[in-house]
Amino acid sequence: AQKITQTQPGMFVQEKEAVTLDCTYDTSDPSYGLFWYKQPSSGEMIFLIYQGSYDQQNATEGRYSLNFQKARKSANLVISASQLGDSAMYFCAMTLIQGAQKLVFGQGTRLTINP
């Protein structure tokens, strides 16, 4: 079975600073995908970034990058130049690369950006 662990229940960061949200995962399957989703106070789930287990390079999407360390089974999200609108819950999730995309989520990290 797959497992996602997010050890930071909450983080507080000054606007314009970079922030790293931690995520470790556990699976015995070599083929998997890792995701980060953002959930603002309005409740919707917003996709941020994806990393495949066989991808050679770390994924990047605008201000978001994923620091993928396969040997350590970590997939940390880095947000550069944080903005007030980045305040939200952030979830790390994974799925196996076969069949349906059954996501396993971590407990989330609540990020608060201070002006």
Add this chain to the structure above:
Amino acid sequence: NAGVTQTPKFQVLKTGQSMTLQCAQDMNHNSMYWYRQDPGMGLRLIYYSASEGTTDKGEVPNGYNVSRLNKREFSLRLESAAPSQTSVYFCASSDMGQVNTEAFFGQGTRLTVV
């Protein structure tokens, strides 16, 4: 673009009542999912449908049933609601075999069982 549409958005039930949550997607996705999110927790998979005509249990299926009505629609039924089923329910869809693209989520249904 509608994406994934869930109804209702809010619902209050009494213990023992039944209800069906509706979900429809307009992206021609093969796979659909139902998740629940309890306070302070991530989403957990209740049931999923990998393709039209199939359904399978997820991590927390007890107390729920599902129906994949057609390729677009996937409903979740609570036969006899319990307070432990108070949660926010999310429907999602994705392309099977395209794992490097995201799942698309509905806006959620906030269900309270009293």
